[in-house]
Amino acid sequence: MADQDLYPIAVLIDELKHDDVALRLAAIRRISTIALALGAERTRDELIPFLDESIDDEDEVLLALAEELGGFVDFVGGPVFGHLLLAPLETLAAVEETVVRDKAVDSAAKIGAVLSQRQIEDFYIPMVNRLSKGDWFTSRTSACGLYAPVYHLASAKTQDDLRALFATLCKDETPMVRRAAATNLAKLVKKLTKPHVVGEIYPLFSALAQDEQDSVRLLTVEGLIAIAEILTPEETKSMLLTILRSMCVDKSWRVRYMIAEKFVAVAKAVGGDIVKEELIHAFVQVLKDNEAEVRTAASTQAPGFSAMIDKETVLRDIMPCIRDLVADSSQHVRAALATEISGLSPILGKEHTIEHLLPLFLTLLKDEASEVRLNIISKLDKVNTVIGIDLLSQSLLPAIVELAEDKQWRVRLAIIENIPLLASQLGVKFFDEKLGPLCMAWLGDCVYSIREAAVANLRKLTEVFGYEWAKGSIIPKVLEMGKHSNYLYRMTTIFAVTTLAHAVNGEVLKDLIVPTITHLASDPIPNIRFNVAKSMEQLVPLLKKAGLAGLLNDPLKPALLKLSEDGDMDVRYFAQHALTALAA
Structure with missing residues (x-):
């Protein structure tokens, strides 16, 4: 070189x-x-x-x-x-x-x-050894994460040494090292044979699960799951049940939080017998825990755990807790529940969903916290698949309409984003009667993000119902806004017809959209005029694709030439940019 x-x-x-x-x-x-x-x-x-x-x-x-x-x-x-x-x-x-x-x-x-195995033996394992025996806890902490990745690649003799060395880290006097060992124990378990897990790792796990530091104990939940997946149900009962019970009632809320967060994974690992005999009661306990963080974590597990037990038990033991959580004093608990509660519908079936869940949905839809309302709205499709749109609309539509005018713009935004889904389920007639006016009202919202989302919503609705529906139901109303005295309405008209242009046919482009854009090219407001130029640039490829290239020469080109000589610098810039695209 x-x-x-x-x-x-x-x-x-x-x-x-x-x-x-x-x-x-x-x-x-x-x-x-x-x-x-x-x-x-x-x-x-x-x-x-x-x-x-x-x-x-x-x-x-x-x-x-x-x-x-x-x-x-x-x-x-x-x-x-x-x-x-x-x-x-x-x-x-x-x-x-x-x-x-x-x-x-x-x-x-x-x-x-x-x-290669030779490289691992000659270079990687010596590195692990040095870090594991380092004077500073930082190196020993790092060493804990280096065992599992190569354990299966090492020789049998080296594997024996690695297990012995890992055991010393599990018993390290520094809590940070024991935390790292507890974190990586589950990963190592998955690489070991059952005899090694039972004979060597289980005693280490048991000691860590009873560690004086709660920051160590909480990290052993993953280890419990990994070990339970290897053991038979009988072995799980004899070896892990006592530890599992103590985790569920641990004096530290952080340990209870971790078991609550992993409850479904724990239940799957320990097997059906322990679920029926022990975990139903334990789950009710964490749902009723005196710490909001634990109840929040447990709420996210409700559908998954309920799917593992029979319907009668869910109605008898779990649903009373769910009803209490809907009225929980913590907003975070209610928000977590609102995200997950619809997942109970397929488990309970139509009749019980109507009787037990719908009243709770309505309560959450009227919650004082916008996050709670938003979360319940975004998951309604699961309920619809169980009870059908007729019942859903009768029960929940009044609340949804109310939320469409919510003072929190993020809630209004969530409603808008779910409108295409609701529309496809409700059908054209019901949509036009109940939700159509809302969609048009959003175009005049005081928040730009809502107006922007409302414009995107119109395109999605056109894709759902077809351009013939758009031609008769929404485009005339959008065009009418183009005559409004408030320039923001005229601006929204530009954005709306430009977006709709991507979802309609050539006839609508020719007869409705191009004339509207061309008319607004002479608007007195410069912001309107330069957005017209930007819109025309987007229309160029659409008109070519639709076989309407003749419209580029008349009326688009004359309008752009006029705008390119506009008194406003921004208008001239975007008009010239559009002319370049047209020429290309």
């Missing part, structure tokens, strides 16, 4: 040593470019040693380096040289900043997955 080719690389290397953090960060983001220019051999001999020797002390730069090295195997010559990247990653895995260590562990694991 010529000297002049190497000069930019030298500049980038200098940037890695620069005092300016932004420059060093930019250089790190370009090290793949440097490596590509250097070639694999020089990358191995020069760049990697340089990076290893000059590990920066700025966390942002270190994080970027840890991330880049994870995808660097090809730049050093492929997997056969991949082990060379472990040295800088080992250093990064021992730094103080957690996010840097986590990213270094991720990258090292990614590299380990492509190494």
